[in-house]
Amino acid sequence: MPLLERSDWYDIARDTNWTPDFVPREELFPSELSDPYDIPQAEWETFDEPYKVSYREYVKVQREKDSSAYSVKAALSRSKFHDGLDEGWASVLKLHYGAVALTEYQASQFQARMVRFGPSPSMRNMATYGMLDELRHAQLQLYFPHELLPRDRHYDWAHEAAHTNNWAILGGRHAMDDVMMCRDAITGAIMVSFAFETGLTNLQMVGLSTDATNMGDFTFANMITSIQSDEARHAQLGSPAIEIMIKNGRKAEAQQAVDVAFWRMWRLFAITVGIPMDYYIPLEQRHLSFKEFMHEWIIRQYDRQVRELGLETPWYWDLLKDDIENHHHCQQGGIWSWRPTVWWNPPGAVGPREREWLEEKYPGWNDSFGTYWDVITDNLLNDREEKTHPECIPIICNMCQIPISNRPGKLWKARVYQHEHEGRRYNFCTEPCRWIFTTDPERYKKHESIVDRMYSGEINPPTLDNVLTYMGIGVVSEGGHDGHDYRWIDGFRAQAAE
Amino acid sequence: MTDSSDFKPLKTWSHLAGQRRRPSEYEIVSTNLLWSTDKEVPWELAPGVHMNQWYLKYRDASPLKHSDWNAFRDPDEMVYRTYNIMQDGQETYVDGLLDEYNANDHDGGLNAAWIQQLAELYTPGRYLLHAAQMGSAYLVQMAPASTIVNCAMLQSADQLRWVSRIAYRTKELSLAAPEAGFVDGERGHWQGHAAWQGFRELMERTLVAYDWAEHFTALNLVAKPAIDEAFVRQLGSVARREGDGLLQQLMDAHQTDNARSRRWTKSLIGFALEIDGNKDVLGEWVTKWAPLGDAAIDAYCAALPNADSAASEAKGEVEAFRADLGLGR
Numbered sequence: 001m002p003l004l005e006r007s008d009w010y011d012i013a014r015d016t017n018w019t020p021d022f023v024p025r026e027e028l029f030p031s032e033l034s035d036p037y038d039i040p041q042a043e044w045e046t047f048d049e050p051y052k053v054s055y056r057e058y059v060k061v062q063r064e065k066d067s068s069a070y071s072v073k074a075a076l077s078r079s080k081f082h083d084g085l086d087e088g089w090a091s092v093l094k095l096h097y098g099a100v101a102l103t104e105y106q107a108s109q110f111q112a113r114m115v116r117f118g119p120s121p122s123m124r125n126m127a128t129y130g131m132l133d134e135l136r137h138a139q140l141q142l143y144f145p146h147e148l149l150p151r152d153r154h155y156d157w158a159h160e161a162a163h164t165n166n167w168a169i170l171g172g173r174h175a176m177d178d179v180m181m182c183r184d185a186i187t188g189a190i191m192v193s194f195a196f197e198t199g200l201t202n203l204q205m206v207g208l209s210t211d212a213t214n215m216g217d218f219t220f221a222n223m224i225t226s227i228q229s230d231e232a233r234h235a236q237l238g239s240p241a242i243e244i245m246i247k248n249g250r251k252a253e254a255q256q257a258v259d260v261a262f263w264r265m266w267r268l269f270a271i272t273v274g275i276p277m278d279y280y281i282p283l284e285q286r287h288l289s290f291k292e293f294m295h296e297w298i299i300r301q302y303d304r305q306v307r308e309l310g311l312e313t314p315w316y317w318d319l320l321k322d323d324i325e326n327h328h329h330c331q332q333g334g335i336w337s338w339r340p341t342v343w344w345n346p347p348g349a350v351g352p353r354e355r356e357w358l359e360e361k362y363p364g365w366n367d368s369f370g371t372y373w374d375v376i377t378d379n380l381l382n383d384r385e386e387k388t389h390p391e392c393i394p395i396i397c398n399m400c401q402i403p404i405s406n407r408p409g410k411l412w413k414a415r416v417y418q419h420e421h422e423g424r425r426y427n428f429c430t431e432p433c434r435w436i437f438t439t440d441p442e443r444y445k446k447h448e449s450i451v452d453r454m455y456s457g458e459i460n461p462p463t464l465d466n467v468l469t470y471m472g473i474g475v476v477s478e479g480g481h482d483g484h485d486y487r488w489i490d491g492f493r494a495q496a497a498e
Numbered sequence: 499m500t501d502s503s504d505f506k507p508l509k510t511w512s513h514l515a516g517q518r519r520r521p522s523e524y525e526i527v528s529t530n531l532l533w534s535t536d537k538e539v540p541w542e543l544a545p546g547v548h549m550n551q552w553y554l555k556y557r558d559a560s561p562l563k564h565s566d567w568n569a570f571r572d573p574d575e576m577v578y579r580t581y582n583i584m585q586d587g588q589e590t591y592v593d594g595l596l597d598e599y600n601a602n603d604h605d606g607g608l609n610a611a612w613i614q615q616l617a618e619l620y621t622p623g624r625y626l627l628h629a630a631q632m633g634s635a636y637l638v639q640m641a642p643a644s645t646i647v648n649c650a651m652l653q654s655a656d657q658l659r660w661v662s663r664i665a666y667r668t669k670e671l672s673l674a675a676p677e678a679g680f681v682d683g684e685r686g687h688w689q690g691h692a693a694w695q696g697f698r699e700l701m702e703r704t705l706v707a708y709d710w711a712e713h714f715t716a717l718n719l720v721a722k723p724a725i726d727e728a729f730v731r732q733l734g735s736v737a738r739r740e741g742d743g744l745l746q747q748l749m750d751a752h753q754t755d756n757a758r759s760r761r762w763t764k765s766l767i768g769f770a771l772e773i774d775g776n777k778d779v780l781g782e783w784v785t786k787w788a789p790l791g792d793a794a795i796d797a798y799c800a801a802l803p804n805a806d807s808a809a810s811e812a813k814g815e816v817e818a819f820r821a822d823l824g825l826g827r
Contacts, residue, residue, distance in 0.1 A: 008669050009669040012681060016625055016628040021702070022698065022702040022703060023706050032552075055585075055662045056589045056592075056662065059589055062582045066578070066582060066583075070579065105531040108651065112635040112654070113635075115631065115638070115654060116632045128658045131635070131638065131654070132655055135651060136578045138527070139579070142527045146511065149508040149509065149510065150507045150508065151507065156512050159513065160513070170542065174542045174543070177542045178543060181541050182543055182547055182548075442544065443543055444543065445544050447543060478505055
C-alpha cells in the first residue's frame with residue numbers, strides 16, 4: 001500500500017473539539033476572546049479553509065522558501081546596490097521595515113489567539129501555520145535590514161520604531177491594537193485575515209515586489225514575494241468565518257467588522273504605500289500611480305470579494321474613492337514639512353517633471369496640492385529653507401491618529417469631524433473615522449493622541465525638543481531631511497533661467 | 499536630545515550594541531520584539547478595554563516576577579529558519595519509517611487485542627496533544643518576552659506535528675482494521691474511557707489557568723512531562739513489547755521534540771529562580787498541579803497492558819525532571 005494522501009487523514013487531524021466536563025465551556029472559550037456571537041460549536045465545526053497544508057508539507061515548503069530568500073540575500077549582499085542608492089527608495093525601505101517588522105511579530109501573537117480560542121479546530125490548526133508564518137515575516141524583516149545598519153542609523157528603526165512614541169507609530173499601533181491585538185478570535189479573523197490581509201496587504205505585496213524589481217532591489221523583491229506566498233495562504237482564515245457568521249444571522253456584525261477594519265487599515269496603507277508609489281519611487285521606475293493601483297487591485301477586486309461572500313459594499317465606498325485622490329497627497333505634504341519627526345528622509349520630489357506626471361495621474365493636482373508646494377518651492381528658490389518648516393501643530397484624528405487634512409486650493413475641503421462623548425470633544429479626519437468611534441465609544445474613549453499628550457502634561461513641557469525626544473527623534477537616530485537635498489527644485493531654476 | 503555626532507553607524511541593533519560579543523542571528527531576530535510590555539497600559543486603546551485588563555491581570559500582575567524577562571535566551575537559539583530545516587529532516591525520517599513499515603505490511607501483522615489497545619490508548623491522543631497545542635499558544639499570547647513567546651510557539655507547532663501523525667496513523671489503522679472503531683471512536687474514548695479522564699481533567703484545568711506563569715507551570719512542568727512520560731514513553735515501551743516497532747519508533751522520534759521543550763523549560767525556570775520569592779511561587783503551583791499530573795499518569799498507565807511499573811516509572815521521571823529544576827517535592 002502506498003503512503004496516504006493528505007486528504008485521506010486531514011479531516012481526522014481537525015476533528016479535535018470535545019465537550020468539557022471539568023470546567024465550563026464558557027470558561028474554556030470566554031466569549032470576549034473566542035466567539036462573542038453565540039454561534040453553536042457545531043456550526044464552527046463546518047469551518048473549511050480553502051487552502052490546505054499539512055505540517056509535513058509546511059516545514060518542507062517553508063524550508064525551501066527560506067533557502068531561496070536567504071541565499072538571494074547572501075548572493076547579493078556584496079553587490080553595490082546600496083552604494084549611491086536613491087534616497088527615495090531607501091526611504092521606502094526605512095518606512096517599510098519600521099512600520100512592518102514588529103507588527104508582523106505581534107501578528108504571530110494574534111494568530112495564537114485563534115490557535116487557543118478559535119471555536120473551530122480547523123481554524124486552530126490553520127492559525128498554527130499562520131502564527132509560524134508571522135514569526136517568519138518578523139524574523140526576515142529584522143534580519144534583512146540588520147545588514148544595512150552600518151550604512152545608515154535610520155535602519156535601527158526596523159527594531160526600535162514600535163518601541164517609540166513616534167507619531168506615525170502611534171497611528172500604526174492604535175490601528176493594529178484595535179483590529180488585531182484586542183479582538184476575539186472570530187472578529188480578529190474577519191478584520192485581519194479578510195479585511196486587512198485579503199483586502200490590502202496581499203495585493204500590496206504584489207505591487208511592492210514589482211517596484212523593488214524595477215528599482216533593481218532583487219533581495220527585497222524576492223523577500224516580499226516569498227512573504228506574500230505565505231500571506232495568500234493564511235489570509236484564507238477570514239472568509240470561512242464570515243460565511244459561518246452570515247449563515248447564523250450575524251451578517252450585520254460581520255459587515256461592521258469588515259468595514260471598521262478596512263477603513264482603519266486604509267488610512268495607514270495610503271501612507272505606507274501611496275506616498276512611496278507617487279513620490280518616493282523615482283519617476284522612471286514608477287509602474288503605476290497609487291490611484292491606478294487602488295482601482296485595479298483594491299477597489300474592483302476587494303469589492304467583488306466582499307459581495308461574493310454575501311456582504312455589501314462598504315457604506316463609505318464613495319468616500320474611499322475620494323480619499324484615494326487626497327489622503328496620501330496631503331500626508332506627503334505633511335510628512336515632508338514635518339520631516340524632522342520621521343526616521344526616513346522623505347524626498348519632496350515635486351520638480352517640474354514629477355508635477356507633470358502627478359497632474360496627468362490626478363487631474364487638478366496642480367491647482368490643489370500644487371499650490372502648497374508652490375509656496376515651498378518659492379521659499380527654497382529664494383533661500384528661505386527655514387520657512388519650509390511649519391511652526392503650527394496639526395490637529396490629530398482621534399481615530400487614525402493621523403493629522404487631519406484634505407484637499408487645499410480652490411476646492412478647499414479640509415474640515416474636522418467632531419463628536420462629543422462624556423463631556424470630551426473628539427476630532428476626526430473623516431466621517432468613517434468618526435463612525436468607527438461611535439460603533440464602540442468604550443473602546444476608544446480616553447485615548448490621547450500625540451497632540452493631546454502635549455496638552456495633558458505627558459510631554460512636559462511640550463517644547464519642540466521634548467516632543468521630538470518623546471517621539472524617539474534624537475534618541476534612536478536623527479530625524480529626517482529632504483531625501484534629495486532639495487535637488488528637485490533644480491528644474492524650476494532651469495525653467496526660470498530660460 | 500542627543501548630539502547628532504552620537505549617531506555613528508551601528509554594527510547591530512542599538513539595544514544589543516552594549517554587549518561585548520557579536521550578536522548571533524538568534525539574538526538579532528528574536529529579542530525585545532513585544533511592544534505591549536513597554537508601557538503601563540499594554541495596548542494603545544482605552545485602558546479599560548477587556549484585553550488591556552486581561553493582560554494587566556494575567557501577565558503584568560503575575561506573582562512570578564522578573565525585572566528583565568527580555569534577558570531570557572532559548573538554549574537552542576532556535577529561529578524560524580532553523581526550526582524548519584530541523585523539522586523537515588525529522589519529518590523525512592518519519593516518512594521513511596511509515597513507508598518502510600507499510601511496505602512490510604506492518605499493520606496486517608498486529609494482533610487484534612493490540613489493535614484494540616491502539617484504538618483506545620493511542621489514537622485518542624490527538625485530543626490530548628491538541629490541547630497542549632492550544633495551551634502552548636496561550637503562552638504565545640501572554641508570555642512577557644519574545645524569547646519566551648518563540649519557544650512556546652515552536653512547542654505549539656510541535657504538538658500539531660504529532661496530532662497530524664496520529665491522524666495519519668488513525669487512518670492507516672482504520673484501513674487495516676475497519677471494525678476497530680478508528681476515526682470515529684476516539685472522541686468517545688477521550689470523553690469516556692477511564693484511561694483518559696485524568697489527562698482530560700488536567701488539560702481542561704490547565705487551559706483555564708490564565709495567569710501566564712501559572713499556565714506555564716501547569717503545562718510545562720506538569721502536563722507536558724506527564725504526557726511525555728505516560729503517553730509517549732510508556733506507551734512506546736508497551737508497543738515495543740507488543741511487537742509494534744512502528745509505534746515505538748514514532749514515539750522515540752516524538753521524544754526529540756519533548757527534549758527540546760524541556761531544555762527551554764529548564765532555562766526559563768533557572769532564569770526565574772534568580773529572583774527572590776519566585777521559588778515559593780513556583781513551588782506552590784507545583785504543589786497545586788502535580789497531583790493532577792500524577793492522577794493523569796495513574797489513570798492512563800493503569801490501562802496499559804502488562805505494564806505494572808509504568809505509572810511509578812512515569813511519575814518518577816516527572817518528579818526527577820522537576821527536581822532537576824530545583825522544584826522537587
